[in-house]
Amino acid sequence: MVQVEKYKVTDQYPNMKDYDAAYESHDWAEIEKQFSWYETGKFNMAYECIDYNVEKGLGNKQALIFKNNDVIERYTFKEMQDKTNQAANVLKDNANIEKGDRIFIFMPRSPELYFALLGSLKLGAIVGPLFEAFMEKAVKDRLENSGARVLVTTPELLTRVPVDELPSLEKIVVIGDDVSADDKIVDFRKGMNDASTAFDIVWLDKEDGLILHYTSGSTGVPKGVLHAQYAMIQQYYSGKVVLDLKEDDVYWCTADPGWVTGTSYGIFAPWLNGVTNVVVGGRFSPESWYGALEDLKVTVWYSAPTAFRMLMGAGDEVVNQYDLSHVRHVLSVGEPLNPEVVKWGMDVYNRRIHDTWWMTETGAHCIVNFPGMEIRGGSMGKPLPGVEAAIVDDQGNELPENRMGNLALKRGWPAMMRKIWKNDAKYDSYFINDWYVSGDSAYKDEDGYYWFQGRVDDVIMTAGERVGPFEIESKLVEHEAIQEAGVIGKPDPIRGEIVKAFITLKKEYKPSDELKEDIRLFVKNGLAAHAAPREIEFKDKLPKTRSGKIMRRVLKAWELNLPEGDLSALDDD
């Protein structure tokens, strides 16, 4: 194992030098005093992110810097206030939104996405962001399950929305030029031009809904994870002590708001801390990313292991062509962060990469490497003050140090999900006694560091994105040639895992490379590019339980040349 302990840069980050004292003395009631609602009792995330900063005198400060290739747009907090008020007015004038109604947003990153998202929150709506790569089925499942009344999208992406099959969808707000409006379609840009910059924010309670992120499990359709307004307290606090956000920072989180990192840490945490927030559009390339770090003088950078591994693969010469001297704090999330990558970060950027662990369901950081803490390469770090973590067995009993088990969190941390949309039984199934059981296995060492070991279930993490095998299998069997399909994550040096599908064909079809390509495109165009199997293997038969369930565990054992384990449930007819 690579030793990274020698890389201690504690003086650079005085933040959590005395972790134990910070953990012991932590009191969320103290943090609450930082918010306007501590005085008023009135909640609204968008207000805390934007308007409250204007009131505190930050109106002329840069709030959003958007970069897409050579185009850079900048907005101050005051301009954000005006734009989000206008967006709220456009939505209000065109749809009769009530508190708690779902407004979904399906579009590529652009300033307008942020205006629409925060404008929706100002109306008291629950926002549902959808990743731009989703195709028809993925979009339909989510809009249908959530009962979304309004969708904000672009003309290009609207072609993937089966509007006629979504009876709850009353209005579609289209962001583009030359939008032909009718009784269902609203022209956003025209509306913005005409809209007032004054808007009366709809005040909420702390338990009211905020955001609905769909996430994949190992079985069933994607689940809508609902977060409450109160999540802001943990997003704000972790922004301060983990992201280490300070007044003059220029912060860039590379995640798309279609995923939870792109909202909790791409919108809420930086703006709750009144910090300049960078959004970069377009596709990943080492040049465009390093270019953004240099041009915008980014100081705090939050990304993912897959991205760091791709940058590492691009070579050190590329790095040296850019001035990255402003970057003072680097963080990672989404998958295990290899010690090799941490070491490379030290050698090449002269910065530690700080791993953070959390999930869609947790809403905010839970286990992290704090600035100032000793790093142990490969460890996720220690619990955020105010979050109680443990390793438990399947009955919810705490296990001793150095024993592998379920990574669990004591119910009640502020950003905890409040609901699985329309599925209370699923929500309850996450908890054993008072423990939220994460689905990850891990152990805790004698000094309180947590070490990630793997997923307990079949969920696939590819390039930092979580995909459920069931959703892909369901799509695959819609293909005319496919009889049955089983999908697993296959270990991959760059992406963590890739999607691999084992397939049996209907009698009249023969295996071929053309067919593989056709199947790949079928999933790519029907579900999402990141869900398309990068590898396909045709089989005569798939391993199944007696009840007919495909045993992914056995597929994985085949793939990795491991013993197949307990096959007593295997159907051997």
Ligand code: WT7
């Ligand atoms: C799963 C959650 C909210 C973060 C983005 C992904 C894996 C997350 C780490 C880490 C090892 C990690 C876990 C977790 N994961 N962070 N630092 N080290 N694994 O959110 O899509 O809800 O996925 O991502 O397996 O359960 P998500």
